[in-house]
Amino acid sequence: MKIDSLARNVAVSTAGLELHYGATPVLKGIDVALGQGKTLALLGPSGCGKTTLLRLVAGLLAPSKGSVSIAGQVVADAASGMFAPPEKRNLGMVFQDYALWPHMTVGGNVSFPLEMRGIGRAERESRTMHALERVGLSAYAGRRPSDLSGGQQQRVAIARAIVGEPQLILFDEPLSNLDRELRENMVGELAELIASLGLTAIYVTHDHSEALTLADQVAVMRGGLIEQLASPDELVAQPATPEVADFLRLGGIAELQNRDACWFFGNSDVALMRADHGSAGTRSILIPVSAITPGEIQQDRVAASVLRSQFRGDGHLATVSLIGADQVELQVLSRQKLKPGDGVGLSIDLGQIRWFENSRHPHP
Numbered sequence: 001m002k003i004d005s006l007a008r009n010v011a012v013s014t015a016g017l018e019l020h021y022g023a024t025p026v027l028k029g030i031d032v033a034l035g036q037g038k039t040l041a042l043l044g045p046s047g048c049g050k051t052t053l054l055r056l057v058a059g060l061l062a063p064s065k066g067s068v069s070i071a072g073q074v075v076a077d078a079a080s081g082m083f084a085p086p087e088k089r090n091l092g093m094v095f096q097d098y099a100l101w102p103h104m105t106v107g108g109n110v111s112f113p114l115e116m117r118g119i120g121r122a123e124r125e126s127r128t129m130h131a132l133e134r135v136g137l138s139a140y141a142g143r144r145p146s147d148l149s150g151g152q153q154q155r156v157a158i159a160r161a162i163v164g165e166p167q168l169i170l171f172d173e174p175l176s177n178l179d180r181e182l183r184e185n186m187v188g189e190l191a192e193l194i195a196s197l198g199l200t201a202i203y204v205t206h207d208h209s210e211a212l213t214l215a216d217q218v219a220v221m222r223g224g225l226i227e228q229l230a231s232p233d234e235l236v237a238q239p240a241t242p243e244v245a246d247f248l249r250l251g252g253i254a255e256l257q258n259r260d261a262c263w264f265f266g267n268s269d270v271a272l273m274r275a276d277h278g279s280a281g282t283r284s285i286l287i288p289v290s291a292i293t294p295g296e297i298q299q300d301r302v303a304a305s306v307l308r309s310q311f312r313g314d315g316h317l318a319t320v321s322l323i324g325a326d327q328v329e330l331q332v333l334s335r336q337k338l339k340p341g342d343g344v345g346l347s348i349d350l351g352q353i354r355w356f357e358n359s360r361h362p363h364p
């Protein structure tokens with residue numbers, strides 16, 4: 001194994017990583033580097049390759065091209081054929097379905113990885129109790145997993161993943177089997193646990209709020225590629241593409257056309273604002289929820305019709321379509337309840353609009 005002294009504080013990195021199933025490319029060239037003690041979320045829609053990337057880091061799959069390094073050591077390299085199996089990578093894994101052994105006690109489950117490593121009984125017992133204490137389950141060591149709730153079972157899986165004090169912990173949608181309330185509580189707990197243990201973690205999820213809550217860096221993936229890799233703050237403030245903005249639900253995405261010195265929504269007659277002569281013919285924009293103030297329909301407002309609305313804690317979040325450009329859907333936050341079919345006038349703060357360089361549209 002090669003030690004890269006320049007990369008000592010890089011906990012995990014990939015270079016030109018590709019994975020093909022036969023002729024089908026699933027990952028098309030992934031370059032990431034994650035610092036010690038940091039959490040990286042892999043976020044993206046179903047089938048974009050998140051789990052495949054995690055499995056390549058874990059050593060459950062070998063790359064078709066490129067390499068994976070952990071703590072400066074190459075653990076897989078397609079060119080040389082070098083491949084370290086999972087048990088040689090010093091990592092912990094937590095899966096969606098907990099993967100606990102039903103015939104063993106909670107304590108037995110947690111101590112199993114230590115037993116596999118040949119660690120003696122006394123040390124196993126003290127480390128197991130310590131790991132269970134860390135997840136708040138020391139009183140449950142003698143119980144069977146089936147006696148525990150879903151949230152408690154997932155904590156047992158986390159205790160089992162940290163008991164060996166791994167340098168890296170991999171989470172594959174660990175909360176997706178829990179109901180919404182428990183999931184929301186556990187996101188915060190997990191973030192706290194990861195921080196207090198100083199873990200380096202990779203966390204796969206398709207839930208943007210989980211990713212933005214937990215991670216220091218978020219890789220938004222699409223079609224086997226990373227579309228944007230950035231901190232949560234940067235992603236929200238500066239989504240690189242309309243697709244990223246749409247996936248993070250930052251607001252409404254629209255395509256504008258420059259005609260007669262005005263920016264119109266698509267090829268409709270609904271104008272948003274004046275345009276400079278000579279500016280590009282077509283641009284995609286993000287109109288954040290915070291840029292729109294809803295009110296009565298009147299002359300200087302963009303008229304829209306409510307499609308659906310949901311209460312979300314601080315108001316009613318409605319999806320509206322523009323009258324005269326009904327392919328454009330925007331998100332509006334309203335104090336009053338809006339019902340499907342209601343007419344609403346939108347005051348749009350043009351200063352908050354984000355203009356994208358490209359002219360791609362997320363809903364072809």
Ligand SMILES: Nc1ncnc2c1ncn2[C@@H]1O[C@H](COP(=O)(O)OP(=O)(O)OP(=O)(O)O)[C@@H](O)[C@H]1O
Pocket residue numbers: 021026044045046047048049050051052053206
């Ligand atoms: N063994 C396999 N053989 C062929 N194709 C596969 C295999 N495993 C995964 N794929 C394909 O690879 C692509 C990426 O799968 P992957 O599980 O990494 O996606 P994902 O982003 O994690 O999605 P999800 O959130 O649904 O788990 C998918 O199109 C999937 O159908």
